[in-house]
Amino acid sequence: MSDTAFADLVLPPDGRQSETARAIQRGALRYLAARGLVGVPEFSLASGRRADIAALDLRGEVWVVEIKSSVTDFRTDRKWAEYRAHCDRLFFAVGPDFPLEILPEDTGILVADAFGAGLVREAPLHALAGATRKALTLRFARAAAGRLMGLMDPEALRGVVL
Numbered sequence: 001m002s003d004t005a006f007a008d009l010v011l012p013p014d015g016r017q018s019e020t021a022r023a024i025q026r027g028a029l030r031y032l033a034a035r036g037l038v039g040v041p042e043f044s045l046a047s048g049r050r051a052d053i054a055a056l057d058l059r060g061e062v063w064v065v066e067i068k069s070s071v072t073d074f075r076t077d078r079k080w081a082e083y084r085a086h087c088d089r090l091f092f093a094v095g096p097d098f099p100l101e102i103l104p105e106d107t108g109i110l111v112a113d114a115f116g117a118g119l120v121r122e123a124p125l126h127a128l129a130g131a132t133r134k135a136l137t138l139r140f141a142r143a144a145a146g147r148l149m150g151l152m153d154p155e156a157l158r159g160v161v162l
Contacts, residue, residue, distance in 0.1 A: 027112030028093040089123035
């Protein structure tokens with residue numbers, strides 16, 4: 001099968017995000033890909049929380065990218081602190097006009113728009129325990145594979161727990 005056979009498989013917007021958040025997400029995913037990471041947007045964590053983007057590099061390092069589309073979004077949503085238990089590095093991805101000085105100093109910062117992102121601050125490494133990494137990697141693989149299967153054949157996933 002040629003590479004173009006899947007060219008029409010595109011996830012539609014899920015309706016939960018603003019246009020600004022979608023643009024930041026797209027730019028952040030492009031940045032991650034350029035650095036050799038693959039990302040899964042709206043990734044469900046074992047805690048029941050949903051990370052805006054979870055990403056893996058070739059070594060298995062896990063990044064979580066929390067998208068903040070406005071100052072109000074940042075100030076009213078404090079669940080991001082729980083994400084640190086599910087990643088090696090925690091980043092915020094924000095738009096070009098976001099006041100960076102309000103973001104926590106112990107997180108990385110990406111400034112993004114719909115076309116890409118730039119690294120403003122690298123996130124410190126907080127290495128996951130081996131068992132947590134394995135469980136998270138399996139969850140990541142099943143989520144990514146399930147989404148691809150769902151695009152190819154939505155009927156195939158009836159009753160499958162991802």
